[in-house]
Amino acid sequence: MTRPDTTTLEILERLIAFPTVSRDPNAPLMDYVAGLLRGAGIEPILVPNADGSKANLFASVGGAEGGVMLSGHTDVVPVDGQDWTRPPFALTEGGGRLYGRGTADMKGFVASALAAMLRAAGTRLASPLHLALSYDEELGCLGAHSLIALLRQGPARPAMCIVGEPTGLNVATGHKxxxxxxxxxxxxxxxxxxxxxxxxxxxxxxxxxxxxxxxxxxxxxxxxxxxxxxxxxxxxxxxxxxxxxxxxxxxxxxxxxxxxxxxxxxxxxxxxxxxxxxxxxxxxxxxxxxxxxxxxxxxxxxxPGLDTPDSASVVRFVKSLTGANGTIKVAFGTEGGLFSTELGVPTVVCGPGSMAQGHKADEYLETEQLARCDAMLDALLERLRAGL
The missing domain is CATH 3.30.70.360 (Alpha-Beta Plaits)
Incomplete structure (x- = not known):
């Protein structure tokens, strides 16, 4: 069985250990992420909430104009009242699955994206790679608004965005x-x-x-x-x-x-x-x-909803990374609609795992899905090295 990148697994283990339920702070997790990026020579921008208990994060490698933005959220839903047979805030593995709150929704993708940022820092990119992490997505994409306000000020202008919510790595062009x-x-x-x-x-x-x-x-x-x-x-x-x-x-x-x-x-x-x-x-x-x-x-x-035409360049581009032939639409909402309507950034949703495993006891992500996500982002880095 194909295994995810070791760095991705190490990062995921750390991310799961932070109990970032939406009602609680995410600042400790963001401090860890910021330190990880700074260690690779990437200086992130943190956008805190009013009391400093939560923050969004934005970072770029290889410039500011164009390129691809990877977007994810750092909060998870509660475990209260759920009958977990494994510790929810510790990554455990068994039967080809990675268990823990947020593995599918959506710290698996965040870990893979962070590992890709670290790999990008050690190479020369013709087009940049951007990372956007937000808080309180589970409460209705609340944190993304201040992140969008930052991007309007111009630290970067991505050409396209991939929101890494779980789609089984199918390319989703729409949600309500x-x-x-x-x-x-x-x-x-x-x-x-x-x-x-x-x-x-x-x-x-x-x-x-x-x-x-x-x-x-x-x-x-x-x-x-x-x-x-x-x-x-x-x-x-x-x-x-x-x-x-x-x-x-x-x-x-x-x-x-x-x-x-x-x-x-x-x-x-x-x-x-x-x-x-x-x-x-x-x-x-x-x-x-x-x-x-x-x-x-x-x-x-x-x-807002997301409604990216199948003919859009971002759809063709991400399909070329995954090998997908068709597209889907998803029932759940994402910050993708905000990026598309408020920033004009063409956006699709594509990430590892299934929402059918999210929000429930013993949430899991298949190791094969995470390995495929790493492969997709490796393909993305190759394209960015050559230039979009």
Whole structure:
């Protein structure tokens, strides 16, 4: 069985040992990465968050203009409540698999990309190699925004980008956009024995949820379709509903969070407009009896989809590195849509492993996949030495 590069495995072992769950700092991991790069003569740029507990990182070898940017995130999802049979924050190997939280999503690619940066530092490149690492991707690509702000200032202008999320090293040209929304429903409290004299905020939220579900059904039956996706239409999903203090009190507040994942051809605000109108209607009806009533909807997070044409040069280029014939689209979101829409950098998603192994107990990455990723990046370095 083909083995990954020794340096890649060594780096991956160190990366897995950092428990960079999104709710926790990633600064220790970034300090390690920065030290690794500096040891090879590469000076990284760190972009910290407000309190310095987290940071993005950007680095280049071989110049600033053109070349290829490798992008990955450093945060992982929690292990709480999962039945792991192996230590989640220690790299272990067995049966051709590398186990640990983040092996597939997506520290395997980050390790391979870092090893490629170290190899690039010891050679002469005609076109540069760039590395972009971000935080809080699992929370909705939050960290990437300040990284994009840095790149707008001009430390580098990549010609193309490879986001290394797990695709089985297939070349993915698209993913849906996402909008996270919070609905706040305000009612009027009362003793539950006199429930009709109050306005139940949870009931308001339930009425709004029924609107969302009806709109989802219409999208499934009548909406725009893209057969390259497993779910070929835009989707709405309610993920959280909180409200109420005690069973014998009519609740005066309910907070519901829901999301829209839209196809590239669907405008998010156009899809959300009927839901906003219905929310206003629910509020107006409630106010005929209770002037205090309210239903508001706010966006708390959003990122665009990715829709790179199959004819784009970045698609042909990455297919030539992997030997792939076709392309795919993926269900999950990435920072690739931001790089494409906000920076104008042509982007594809291509990395080792499968998201089917991510976000669950005993997450793993096949050693063969990591070895193939190293081979892909070796091929990339050869192309960069010759010039794009």
């Amino acid at each position: 956009g996402k909008t996270g929304l919070r609905a706040v429903c305000k009612g009027v409290e009362a003793h539950s024995a006199l429930a009709p004299t109050g306005l139940n905020a949870l009931h308001l939220a339930a009425d709004l949820m029924a609107v969302i579900r009806a709109h989802q059904s219409r999208l499934a039956e009548e909406g725009l379709r893209d057969g390259d996706y497993d779910v070929p239409y835009s989707t709405l999903h309610v993920g959280k509903l909180n409200g109420g203090v005690a069973l014998n009190i009519v609740p005066n507040l309910a907070v519901m969070e829901f999301e829209l994942r839209n196809l590239a051809g669907d405008d998010p605000e156009t899809l959300l407009a009927p839901i906003r109108r219905s929310a206003d209607g629910l509020r107006d009806i409630a106010r005929t009896r209770f002037p205090e009533a309210d239903v508001t909807i706010e966006v708390f997070n959003a990122y």
